[in-house]
Amino acid sequence: MTVAAMRAGTFAVASARPFDSLTHVELTHIEKRLENWIRFGRHVGERIVDRRRRVFSFRPGSVFAFVRWAANDYGTVASRIDIVRAVDPGEPYQTLPFVRPGGDILLRVEGWPKVERVLRHIDTVDAAGVDPCDAAPDHWRHVHNRIATGEEPRGYTAERHRAWLKRREIER
Numbered sequence: 001m002t003v004a005a006m007r008a009g010t011f012a013v014a015s016a017r018p019f020d021s022l023t024h025v026e027l028t029h030i031e032k033r034l035e036n037w038i039r040f041g042r043h044v045g046e047r048i049v050d051r052r053r054r055v056f057s058f059r060p061g062s063v064f065a066f067v068r069w070a071a072n073d074y075g076t077v078a079s080r081i082d083i084v085r086a087v088d089p090g091e092p093y094q095t096l097p098f099v100r101p102g103g104d105i106l107l108r109v110e111g112w113p114k115v116e117r118v119l120r121h122i123d124t125v126d127a128a129g130v131d132p133c134d135a136a137p138d139h140w141r142h143v144h145n146r147i148a149t150g151e152e153p154r155g156y157t158a159e160r161h162r163a164w165l166k167r168r169e170i171e172r
Contacts, residue, residue: 022057023086025066026098029053032071036098039065039081039122040132060088063106063133063140065122066099067115081115083107083140106140114147125156136164 022045028036029052038056041064045057058064063085070078084103087093093102109118121143125132139156146153 021060021089023060023062023084023103024100025056025058025064026100027054027056028098034071035067035069037067039067039119040126041065042133058086060086060091062086063135063137065118065132066096067119068098076112078110079112079115080110081107081118082109083118083144085137104137106137107144109144109147117147118143121153128156128158128161130156130158130161135161136167139164 025038026036026049027038028034041056041058042062043056043064044059047055047057049055056064063083065081065083068078068080068082069076082096082099083106084096084099085106086103087101091104094105095102096105107118109115122132125135125139135156139160143153
């Protein structure tokens with residue numbers, strides 16, 4: 001893809017699905033003020049809006065972690081992480097700022113200490129040899145519930161992941 005095409009706002013999508021079936025996430029980076037980024041997930045398209053903003057696109061069914069952080073002159077004013085499953089067209093979804101149309105929110109955590117716990121947990125899933133976007137969606141719901149109650153979430157092991165893959169095969 002050419003730089004001119006990226007600046008014009010066009011991009012190729014590696015999918016036979018129509019463009020409208022994708023979930024689009026707007027990412028912003030304003031140094032020391034506002035940072036929205038993807039911690040994990042496989043995007044199929046990227047559009048650069050300007051120097052500070054770009055849009056990532058995800059296929060239905062893909063899972064991604066969306067981190068938002070904002071600060072003012074006195075320090076951090078907001079920090080949040082959402083782990084979201086992109087939905088199929090016509091499937092019900094929850095709305096989320098900067099995510100169009102929305103998604104199935106598997107985990108939603110606010111406040112830096114909790115966000116940091118989730119980020120550490122994502123690192124442990126990665127260390128277990130599993131890409132966090134391939135982990136069972138139920139695991140992310142479990143992590144959300146445990147952190148919400150102040151408990152430590154169970155680890156995600158390679159054995160758990162194999163069980164998830166077998167369960168998914170049976171469900172198809």
